[in-house]
Amino acid sequence: MSLPNNNIQREPRWLGPSGPARTPLIPSISAARWLLVLVVAAGVYFFYGFAVPVLAALVIGFASWPLYRRLLSRVGGNTTVAATIAILMIVTFLVLPIFFAVTYTTGEVREWVAWAVHANRSGAPTPQWIIALPFAGPYLDELWTRYIGSPGAMGELIQAVSGAHIGNIYRAILAAGGGAFHLLLTLLFMLIALFFVYRDGSSFSQQIDMLGERILPNRWERISRVVPATISSTVMGMTLIAIGEGIVLGVAYWIAGVPSPVTLGVLTGIMALIPGGAPLSFTLVSVYLLASGSHIAGIGLFVWGTVELFIVDKTLRPKLVGGPIKLPFLPTFFGLVGGVKTMGFLGLFIGPVLMALIVAIWREWMHEVRSAETGPNVMTDEQAPPASRAAE
Numbered sequence: 001m002s003l004p005n006n007n008i009q010r011e012p013r014w015l016g017p018s019g020p021a022r023t024p025l026i027p028s029i030s031a032a033r034w035l036l037v038l039v040v041a042a043g044v045y046f047f048y049g050f051a052v053p054v055l056a057a058l059v060i061g062f063a064s065w066p067l068y069r070r071l072l073s074r075v076g077g078n079t080t081v082a083a084t085i086a087i088l089m090i091v092t093f094l095v096l097p098i099f100f101a102v103t104y105t106t107g108e109v110r111e112w113v114a115w116a117v118h119a120n121r122s123g124a125p126t127p128q129w130i131i132a133l134p135f136a137g138p139y140l141d142e143l144w145t146r147y148i149g150s151p152g153a154m155g156e157l158i159q160a161v162s163g164a165h166i167g168n169i170y171r172a173i174l175a176a177g178g179g180a181f182h183l184l185l186t187l188l189f190m191l192i193a194l195f196f197v198y199r200d201g202s203s204f205s206q207q208i209d210m211l212g213e214r215i216l217p218n219r220w221e222r223i224s225r226v227v228p229a230t231i232s233s234t235v236m237g238m239t240l241i242a243i244g245e246g247i248v249l250g251v252a253y254w255i256a257g258v259p260s261p262v263t264l265g266v267l268t269g270i271m272a273l274i275p276g277g278a279p280l281s282f283t284l285v286s287v288y289l290l291a292s293g294s295h296i297a298g299i300g301l302f303v304w305g306t307v308e309l310f311i312v313d314k315t316l317r318p319k320l321v322g323g324p325i326k327l328p329f330l331p332t333f334f335g336l337v338g339g340v341k342t343m344g345f346l347g348l349f350i351g352p353v354l355m356a357l358i359v360a361i362w363r364e365w366m367h368e369v370r371s372a373e374t375g376p377n378v379m380t381d382e383q384a385p386p387a388s389r390a391a392e
Contacts, residue, residue, distance in 0.1 A: 050193075052343045052350070053186050057193035059353050060090070061201060062228055063235035068198055083198035087191055095187055098243070101266055102183075108263040120154040129292040219368070226360050234356040238332075241312060242272035249282055252304050256297040258285055273336050273352060275329050279309060331355045 044051075061068075064086070072082040118124075126144040131137050147153050197204075212220040250265020258264060264285060271277030282305035289298030332352055339351015 050189060052347075053190035054193045055343075055350055056190045057197050059231060059235060059350060060190075060194055061197035062231040064090075065201070065228070066232075068201075079199045079202075083195050086198050087195050090194070091191065094243075095191070097247075099183075099187070101246075101262060105263045105266045108260045112260070112263075116154060119148055120152060123149050123151045123153070125149060127292075133291055219364070222364055223361065226364055227357060230356050230360040231353055234353045238273055238352055241316065242269050242278075245269060245272045245278050245308070245312065248308055249278070249305060252282075252301055252308075253285060256285075256289060256301045257294065258289065258301075270336075274333055279305070328359075331359055 068082065068086055071086060072079065075081045075085070115124075126141045126149060130144060131141050133140060209220070209224060212224060216223065246265045246269020249268045250261055253261035253264050264281075268278060268281040271281045282301060286298045286302035286305070289295075289301060332355065335352040335355030336347075337351075339347025339354070341347070343350055
């Protein structure tokens with residue numbers, strides 16, 4: 001047996017020849033941790049523009065993962081084929097209808113703003129149905145004449161409220177059409193990211209579990225169950241049902257003869273994300289129909305909206321959402337408004353989900369604090385927080 005030759009000349013390093021071993025200034029574990037933090041910070045800095053589509057893909061992937069597992073079993077476990085079919089189904093039944101609705105709504109809103117510009121230029125008379133309203137008709141007629149009927153009155157009101165001229169608002173809405181290309185690119189990146197979430201989600205979740213158990217060894221088991229249940233219940237219970245209510249009530253608006261039914265349907269879907277928003281929307285539209293003289297259409301729309309809301313809340317929502325995590329009104333509202341302000345249109349879906357996660361984690365921490373104070377076996381299942389019951 002030949003001994004290794006220690007005199008073999010080593011290849012020179014890129015930064016020069018290596019020196020003898022010395023005592024490190026920083027322990028290797030600390031250096032590795034700080035290097036990891038710097039790499040993550042650099043990644044966030046350079047790729048923050050892709051955060052919204054990637055986050056949307058993760059939310060959709062979490063929410064639809066049980067359905068995707070069924071599809072995966074149908075195709076024999078081929079992740080590539082299953083991910084491709086899932087993406088095609090999402091594009092067909094979710095992305096395209098939303099995109100067409102937003103595009104059509106933009107056109108209707110432009111018509112509204114064009115009417116506002118014309119009314120600001122020459123004034124607009126009070127509609128007859130407003131004058132005919134009992135009790136409030138004369139007062140509303142006076143307000144309409146003061147703020148809309150007189151030339152330039154609407155522009156002064158808008159400038160006093162928002163600080164912008166009506167012409168600037170009109171040009172901003174016209175320029176918003178150029179944002180459709182940005183929205184299209186965002187949707188494209190989201191679908192690409194969602195494809196890889198479906199295809200490599202199982203292995204990625206195992207890596208996340210390994211990392212989570214190292215970072216939060218005592219809490220990761222509960223958090224790893226609460227987070228998927230929270231995302232699934234929020235998306236299924238708020239987002240998809242809100243889209244469905246917007247479509248159903250939008251069709252009802254069109255049948256009832258309401259002007260701009262697509263825009264009102266989209267607004268109803270957005271309002272349905274907020275508790276009590278959908279009933280308020282179709283009630284106001286019903287009141288408009290009654291005031292304008294369409295009594296049968298107004299009563300029929302109100303009855304249809306009430307029946308539809310009862311069916312959704314009593315039958316569809318419990319079936320779609322198993323053990324929903326109910327959010328208070330204020331966190332839901334903040335999640336919706338903050339999501340739109342930060343992430344644009346996709347923030348309608350991401351904002352409430354992030355707020356639901358915050359509330360669920362907070363409830364888990366409060367549950368652990370109470371368990372530590374009163375004992376681990378004192379709190380029953382009925383006394384447990386909703387997030388814990390949904391996770392179980």
